[in-house]
Amino acid sequence: MTHALEVRDLHVSYGTVRALDGASLTLDHGRVCGLVGVNGSGKSTLFKCVMGVVRPDAGTVLVDGTDPAAARRRGAVGYVPQSEDVDWTFPLSVRDVVMTGRYGHLGLTRRPGRADHAAVDEALARVELTDLADRQIGRLSGGQRKRAFVARGLAQGATVLLLDEPFAGVDKRSEATITRLLRELAAAGAAVLVSTHDLHALPALADEAALLHGHVLVHGTPQDVLRPENLALAFGSDVREVP
Ligand SMILES: Nc1ncnc2c1ncn2[C@@H]1O[C@H](COP(=O)(O)OP(=O)(O)OP(=O)(O)O)[C@@H](O)[C@H]1O
Numbered sequence: 001m002t003h004a005l006e007v008r009d010l011h012v013s014y015g016t017v018r019a020l021d022g023a024s025l026t027l028d029h030g031r032v033c034g035l036v037g038v039n040g041s042g043k044s045t046l047f048k049c050v051m052g053v054v055r056p057d058a059g060t061v062l063v064d065g066t067d068p069a070a071a072r073r074r075g076a077v078g079y080v081p082q083s084e085d086v087d088w089t090f091p092l093s094v095r096d097v098v099m100t101g102r103y104g105h106l107g108l109t110r111r112p113g114r115a116d117h118a119a120v121d122e123a124l125a126r127v128e129l130t131d132l133a134d135r136q137i138g139r140l141s142g143g144q145r146k147r148a149f150v151a152r153g154l155a156q157g158a159t160v161l162l163l164d165e166p167f168a169g170v171d172k173r174s175e176a177t178i179t180r181l182l183r184e185l186a187a188a189g190a191a192v193l194v195s196t197h198d199l200h201a202l203p204a205l206a207d208e209a210a211l212l213h214g215h216v217l218v219h220g221t222p223q224d225v226l227r228p229e230n231l232a233l234a235f236g237s238d239v240r241e242v243p
Pocket of ligand 1: 014015017018019037038039040041042043044045046
């Protein structure tokens with residue numbers, strides 16, 4: 001069977017820093033997987049390999065059985081970045097950001113057509129940002145910013161959605177909206193991989209979870225991953241230190 005995402009024995013180094021050393025993970029359509037690990041455990045690097053923007057030193061990444069860069073070009077992979085990775089001063093409205101999800105769909109004229117505008121409007125409504133559609137992206141709260149990028153993934157029609165810390169610095173309403181949307185997307189057949197520090201939210205959010213520390217230490221149900229002996233593997237013995 002073809003998995004939505006198949007990562008096999010991935011090795012990535014930046015100079016002398018080893019970011020991933022033998023990471024393996026599979027994820028099927030219809031599932032939400034929480035990716036948990038300390039800062040520097042390689043979560044963002046794993047995402048970048050799945051998007052085809054970082055080339056691994058060794059190992060394989062397949063998205064729907066195909067090369068990740070090709071999957072990204074055809075719009076199959078949606079990405080909600082960490083807030084620090086976005087230039088919030090850029091003169092783009094919320095609607096503009098969501099429209100960037102349609103670029104893979106634009107015809108020869110490269111101009112958005114009726115279907116593109118309709119997809120953007122629908123995505124904005126689903127993340128409850130219709131009223132703020134024309135606001136500059138930097139003039140949003142942390143949670144609204146995340147919802148704008150989730151809307152981009154929706155407008156894109158991504159079948160594999162990657163979210164890097166979507167709950168960091170986010171208000172409760174946005175957290176609930178994003179969690180509900182991710183569950184709906186999975187129910188509609190998407191595969192969702194979401195990195196999070198919010199261990200308490202994991203059971204409500206995810207069908208499965210993976211503990212990363214350069215490689216995947218444990219992959220199972222959220223309850224499996226949350227067992228103290230497993231958390232200790234990834235976070236050290238004082239689990240209370242986990243944010
Ligand atoms: N461009 C880069 N150049 C050099 N080292 C890097 C680069 N990107 C990441 N690293 C290093 O690779 C390791 C893994 O980083 P990565 O960003 O993948 O981890 P992470 O789990 O996403 O961390 P965080 O939770 O802090 O975002 C870290 O030691 C990091 O310092």
